[in-house]
Amino acid sequence: MGLREQLRGTGVALVTPFQKNFSVDYTALGKVIDFVIEGGVNYVVSLGTTGETPTLSKEEKKEIALFTYDKVAGRVPVVVGIGGNNTDELVQELGSFPLDKAVAVLSASPYYSKPSQEGLFQHYKALAAASPKPILLYNVPGRTGRNLNAATTIRLAKEVKNIAGIKEASGDMAQCMEILRDKPEDFLVVSGDDALAFPQIACGMEGIISVAANAYPRAFSDMVSAALKSDLRKAKQINDKLIAGYELMFAENNPAGVKAFMSEMKLIGNYLRLPVVPVSEGLQGKIKEYIAGS
Structure with a gap:
């Protein structure tokens, strides 16, 4: 099965649950993985930015990836997030990170540096050359x-062999349609915007x-499938x-919003590592009301 077939449908960018002392809560992570797979998602993304990767150590990232592979146990494909703004460091990480059981690497564009389009092209070209898995x-x-x-x-899709697709979260529908019009046949294009x-x-x-599929895997997967x-x-129904859930989930911060939902659902504790903090008391109350009424 090709990558486009494997990653068609609903993927979920897994949260990283923490305990009260802010260590990784592997029991809760295992529960979340079972919950989303049993809820019908087609694949999981470990160590996406929703997993609070900027605040995880290198050792924690490896431990989380290995735990996720073991817990998923081949039930669905696993994609691993490896991104940042230090290209050379990412090249080294791609050479040493445990990726044997991953089907692809999801790599967020460099942050803060604001490279030109040529800089973005060269960054991804370097990562693609170093990666043992499709980018x-x-x-x-x-x-x-x-x-x-x-x-x-489109230039990356056509010129760089190991680049297989894009998670497009610009929110620009005209840009999205341009990519869909001009992309190569085997290039995967998926949304990065729940709403x-x-x-x-x-x-x-x-x-x-x-x-959102962390909290509502069944409803979200059914919508995407339809x-x-x-x-x-x-799908519209x-x-x-x-829609109201999306608005509440992203009103203040991601992943604070989805963790607020999941804590109300007793899936995880409502703990986040600084600089991210839990949602405000007022928003938490609205989330509780939404869950009670849904």
């Missing part, structure tokens, strides 16, 4: 400060790497019920 680009300009534009995405996944799949994307089958009426 998925991750464009999230709201976090990185620089948009990976459609022309650069836009439904219309983006209708435009031709092949699924999403979701935050949209991919062109049953847009059913499910999505309409989730």
